[in-house]
Amino acid sequence: MPGKTSAPNTPRITKFTNCRLVRGSSLVEQDLWIDSLTGKILKDQEAFYELHLSPDEIIDLGGRILAPGLIDTQLNGAQGFDFSVPCATKDEYDQGLRLVNQGLARTGPPFPWPRRNNPHPLDGAESLGAHVEGPFISPGRNGIHKPEVLRSAQTYDDLLHCYGASNLAPPPQHTSPIKMITAAPEVGNMMAQIPHITDTGIIYSIGHSDATYEQAISATHAGARMITHLFNAMRPFYHRNPGVFGLLGQSERRRPFYGVIADGIHLHPTSIKIAYNAHPEGLVLVTDAMRLCGLPDGVYEWTNGERIVKTGARLTLEGSDKIAGSSATLIECVNNFRRWSGASTADAINAATAVPARLLGLEKVKGCLDAGADADLVVLGESDDPYSGPTLTVDQVWKFGVKIHDADKVTAVAV
Known part of the structure; x- marks a missing residue:
């Protein structure tokens, strides 16, 4: 296995005991061994009996839950840094991204966007790719995207011109940071471009769309696999035309994944419960967090000359009630979702770990506690x-087998 660089004085083999592991839809009492040299989860029986390894450190978690790192597939920025705003230099951008990643690591995840190469554990959260939202979206479902920047793609050359040809190169040349594109399938001739996008290995997600049910079905037939922030910035559900939401009623083979912002602002709890009951295996918890995540409440300048008011997790355009993203954390969304949906604790965690990992094609690597996974x-x-009732709290965060956050100094025993 490829090696990872550990922090100085980091124990190589750590054994977690007296803990409950997320295994499928259950919490199972079981030990877990990890290796900070390889950055991988070990098969404990093999490590002890065949490789003759013994733990350098044993951590008694006192019955706490041990879960995979959380994955946020829709994150616009945090800690005052906006992924979409160009910086003067690459070093300046990397510094801002590192600040975001270190701040996010304290809340439990995640793997935000865009991707960086060879991440070091102490840099904080790891980036898995870029989710590009727009500009090929519906002018009538644009949210806070300014209408003057929106575009309509008639040919694939329009996408190449916008995103850059190197970012849309097909495999095996495809090394682009772009992992997912959100676009409205009914705008321009986007429907015909979906197969070209998915042929590059990029996920096409339906979002900011006024698509009818029939248009949404056609998009999935063309290769769409995701819905961006379900219910928000799309044609509302109607009993004679269920719109994009109607995709959750399709056969299992045709049902896409779908993002849900469970911050208590973007969606009513009952809407989340209805969606989850329709397609539990596809629900992906997202924050849609903006750069104001992690900052104090107040009024902040925005990139387009307008201002955003931050009140807790709620962000609105000044002078209106238009929602402008969120500043909720992913663990807050997990807690809300568990309370509102009736999902088990394990399944609520899965909605921010195993399910997004499956969407991204990273099963057995991210979002799980299987031997060989990160x-x-x-x-x-x-x-x-x-x-609000029972609440999960992030007490520790580990990255590639290295502890990068400890809220309360859980007891560790050197052996």
Whole structure:
């Protein structure tokens, strides 16, 4: 296995004991071994009996939950840094991205966007790719995207001109940071471009769209595999034309994944429960967080000359009630989703780990605790909030087998 560079004085073999692991839809009492040299999860029996390894450190988690690192597939920025705003130099951009990743690591995940090569564990969260939202979206479902920047693709050359030919090169040359593109299939001649996009290995997601049910069906036949922030910025459900939401009623083979912002602002809890009951295996929890995530409440300048008001997790354009993304964390969304949907604790965690990993084609590498997967872990405590009920808290975060965040110094025993 390829090696990872560990932090100085990091124990190589760590054994977690007295913990509950996320295994499918259940929490299973089981030990877990990880290796900071390879950055992988070990098969404990093989490590002990065949490789003759013994733990350098044993961590008693006191019955806490041990879960895979969380994955956010829709993140616009955080800690005051916006992924979409160009910087003067690459070093300046990398510095801003590192600040975001280190801040996000304290809340449990994640793997945001865009991708960086050869990440070091202490840099914080790892980036898995770029989710490009627009500009090929519906002018009537644009959200806070300015109408004057929107485009209509008539040919594939229009996409190449916008995104850059090197970013849309087909495999095996495809080394682009772009992992997913959100576009409205009914705008221009986008429907005909979907196969070209998916042929490059990029996920096509339906979003910011006024597509009818029939147009949405055609998009999935062309290769669409995802819906961006379900219910938001799309044609509303109607009993004679269910719109994009109607895709959740299709046969299992045709049902796409779909993003849900469970911040208590973008969606009513019952809407989330309805969607989850229709297609539980496809629900991907996302934050849609903006650069204001992690900053104090207040009024902030925006990139287009307007201003955004931050009140807790709620972001709105100043002078209106138009939602402008979110500043919720992914663990907050996991907690809300668990309360509202009736999902088990394990399945609520899966919606931010195993399901997005499957969407991204990273099964057995991310989003799971299988032997050979990356040792990206979160230790979750459980508390009882008097207002909202049982709540998961992020107590520790591990990246490639190295502890990068410890909220309360869980006991470790050197051996």
